[in-house]
Amino acid sequence: MKPQPAPLLFGLAVFILAAGMFAMSLSMDYYTRTGPGPGFFPLWVSGILGVLSILYMIVGWREKLEAGVLPKGKHALYAVSILAGVLLFMVLANWIGFLLSCAVMTFVVLCFHYRLWVAALISLAVAAILQTVFELVLSIPLPDGIFG
Amino acid sequence: MESIALLLNGFQNALSFTNLFYCFIGVLVGMLVGVLPGLGPTTATALLIPLSFGMEPVSAIIMLSGIYYGSMYGGTITSVLINTPGEAASVVTCLDGYPLARQGRAGVALGIAGIGSFIGGTLSVLGLVLIGPPLADFALRFGPPEFFALMVVGLVTLVGLMGKSVLKGLLAAFIGLGLALIGTDPVNGVARFTFGQPYLLTGLDLVLLAMGLFGISEILIGMENLTKAEKPPKIKGVLPRRGEWGPSFKAIGRGSVLGFLIGLIPGTNSIIPAILSYSVEKKVAKDPSRFGKGALEGVAGPETANNAYCGAALIPLFTLGIPSSPTIAVILGAFIMHGLTPGPTLFSEKPDIVWAIIASMFIGNLLLVFMNVPMAGFWAKIAMVPQKLLYPLILAIAVVGAYTVSGNLWGVGIMLVFGVAGYFLKKLDIPLAPIILTFVLGKLLEMSFLQSLRLFSGNAALLFERPISVVLLVIALLILGFSIYGDVRKKRRTGVQDVEM
Numbered sequence: 001m002k003p004q005p006a007p008l009l010f011g012l013a014v015f016i017l018a019a020g021m022f023a024m025s026l027s028m029d030y031y032t033r034t035g036p037g038p039g040f041f042p043l044w045v046s047g048i049l050g051v052l053s054i055l056y057m058i059v060g061w062r063e064k065l066e067a068g069v070l071p072k073g074k075h076a077l078y079a080v081s082i083l084a085g086v087l088l089f090m091v092l093a094n095w096i097g098f099l100l101s102c103a104v105m106t107f108v109v110l111c112f113h114y115r116l117w118v119a120a121l122i123s124l125a126v127a128a129i130l131q132t133v134f135e136l137v138l139s140i141p142l143p144d145g146i147f148g
Numbered sequence: 149m150e151s152i153a154l155l156l157n158g159f160q161n162a163l164s165f166t167n168l169f170y171c172f173i174g175v176l177v178g179m180l181v182g183v184l185p186g187l188g189p190t191t192a193t194a195l196l197i198p199l200s201f202g203m204e205p206v207s208a209i210i211m212l213s214g215i216y217y218g219s220m221y222g223g224t225i226t227s228v229l230i231n232t233p234g235e236a237a238s239v240v241t242c243l244d245g246y247p248l249a250r251q252g253r254a255g256v257a258l259g260i261a262g263i264g265s266f267i268g269g270t271l272s273v274l275g276l277v278l279i280g281p282p283l284a285d286f287a288l289r290f291g292p293p294e295f296f297a298l299m300v301v302g303l304v305t306l307v308g309l310m311g312k313s314v315l316k317g318l319l320a321a322f323i324g325l326g327l328a329l330i331g332t333d334p335v336n337g338v339a340r341f342t343f344g345q346p347y348l349l350t351g352l353d354l355v356l357l358a359m360g361l362f363g364i365s366e367i368l369i370g371m372e373n374l375t376k377a378e379k380p381p382k383i384k385g386v387l388p389r390r391g392e393w394g395p396s397f398k399a400i401g402r403g404s405v406l407g408f409l410i411g412l413i414p415g416t417n418s419i420i421p422a423i424l425s426y427s428v429e430k431k432v433a434k435d436p437s438r439f440g441k442g443a444l445e446g447v448a449g450p451e452t453a454n455n456a457y458c459g460a461a462l463i464p465l466f467t468l469g470i471p472s473s474p475t476i477a478v479i480l481g482a483f484i485m486h487g488l489t490p491g492p493t494l495f496s497e498k499p500d501i502v503w504a505i506i507a508s509m510f511i512g513n514l515l516l517v518f519m520n521v522p523m524a525g526f527w528a529k530i531a532m533v534p535q536k537l538l539y540p541l542i543l544a545i546a547v548v549g550a551y552t553v554s555g556n557l558w559g560v561g562i563m564l565v566f567g568v569a570g571y572f573l574k575k576l577d578i579p580l581a582p583i584i585l586t587f588v589l590g591k592l593l594e595m596s597f598l599q600s601l602r603l604f605s606g607n608a609a610l611l612f613e614r615p616i617s618v619v620l621l622v623i624a625l626l627i628l629g630f631s632i633y634g635d636v637r638k639k640r641r642t643g644v645q646d647v648e649m
Binding site for chain 1: 198199201202315316318319322323325326329333335336338340341364367368371372373536537539540541543544545547548551552557560561564568571572575576578594597598601602606
């Protein structure tokens with residue numbers, strides 16, 4: 001199997017995050033009159049994380065992954081539908097309310113696995129049950145929107 | 149004697165209608181989680197925390213603990229009936245449980261598993277009763293240096309045992325530590341890595357992190373690999389033959405001891421005692437060739453061990469405030485959310501709450517025996533719920549839960565981001581358990597370390613001059629050394645997996 005770039009990319013992402021943390025830690029006090037300051041721990045943690053990420057990139061480059069990291073074909077579609085569903089919920093919830101936005105989110109995920117009318121029915125039922133349990137039974141407020 | 153009196157008082161509290169109800173809900177959800185592949189006790193506990201907001205602290209912890217040990221019972225059913233472990237600790241049960249089912253003895257396998265689980269679970273709670281208070285008393289002598297050293301041991305054990313690579317374990321541990329630094333510095337009160345966002349001033353929420361890293365990532369991976377469950381066989385007769393009782397009870401006895409001892413070690417998880425118990429039973433058996441073909445001891449021992457593990461694993465949490473696994477880390481989060489601080493002072497300051505929780509575990513184990521054995525066929529049918537329906541349901545619950553925890557859509561976004569991160573981490577075989585454990589312990593670790601440095605006027609070497617902390621730090625160094633040695637020699641074949649997710 002050829003070496004996969006995924007471990008290298010991941011290691012690089014962690015290194016960039018660690019480097020950013022390290023840079024921000026330098027702007028905090030490392031030591032104060034009373035002892036270690038707010039920058040003490042972050043500096044060490046981000047420094048060690050940076051070193052570990054470099055080691056990981058070196059070792060991980062040759063890692064033989066059984067399959068690629070990213071899904072392909074219909075599996076990619078299923079994964080994207082989950083992300084799209086949640087993003088839609090976040091966009092719509094405060095506008096159209098919990099019931100409809102939750103139904104839309106669930107429908108986006110289910111529509112690839114069931115007939116459209118079945119997916120719609122299940123989505124509405126799930127959203128209604130969740131709204132009943134959380135708002136009526138547990139008295140936990142959910143987004144209202146223009147439809148409630 | 150004092151412990152017995154407190155325990156009896158705890159039973160009085162635990163047997164109230166409200167607490168009994170929540171205990172029942174907890175073990176019921178635990179059974180469900182155990183039966184359903186793809187949903188682990190960590191995710192389920194994190195999902196239910198938002199629901200516990202309106203509850204009394206003791207009821208909330210009783211319910212959440214019930215999910216933890218209840219899931220050990222549930223996982224057995226699908227392992228035996230359809231050769232699909234619903235929960236990772238029940239993987240070993242498939243080896244002899246499924247062959248027994250194929251011989252028409254599914255009921256016997258489930259029966260002995262239920263009896264063993266009850267005995268193991270009850271004995272480990274008894275261990276918690278006996279060991280907990282003296283250990284908590286001893287831990288009252290701990291100052292910041294000792295707590296720091298103890299947390300280092302816990303984290304090093306976890307990293308050392310976790311997965312197939314110490315490097316990946318360390319990387320995950322430091323990612324978790326980095327995430328724990330977001331928010332307000334616990335000692336100096338300075339905002340760190342908040343980018344001016346008010347939501348980040350209190351740091352990232354443990355529940356959102358857990359739901360994202362474990363729940364959403366599992367949904368993403370599960371939807372990629374949808375599988376169908378086969379139809380379970382009918383169940384007839386739940387008790388072993390006369391000649392099988394003796395060997396089965398011996399296996400249960402050995403499993404109880406093994407599970408309890410392993411549960412005391414931070415960083416382990418429920419699959420280790422199950423695997424070790426199976427190996428022990430095979431070694432001590434008169435005819436080891438029966439194993440893999442329907443040996444009842446191969447079911448009794450591991451199932452007892454994984455339940456005995458659960459009660460013992462709560463001891464470090466209750467007495468020292470150290471979570472030993474991701475699920476217990478989430479339970480720790482629940483404690484804190486409800487205004488309780490697990491640790492040595494918990495027994496002395498809130499004895500009524502602690503003993504009520506311990507008493508509820510006896511009750512919960514009893515409930516589970518009655519729910520498990522006679523109703524096994526019913527639970528097996530639940531495992532047939534299609535995953536393409538199950539995962540969207542869990543997603544909807546997770547999203548609502550995330551909104552509830554944070555009170556706004558920011559929390560949903562955080563959960564989603566960590567869900568995607570968890571997906572890639574799993575694909576790259578980077579363990580998630582160290583992330584959540586160091587995240588939980590990060591602030592405590594920083595506080596105890598900085599307090600220690602102030603105590604020693606900045607001289608960290610003085611940590612090695614305190615007897616308890618030097619012993620613990622030497623243990624930590626030895627564990628890390630052996631782990632790295634094992635890694636370098638490539639002797640690490642299987643390590644502890646992220647199995648509680």
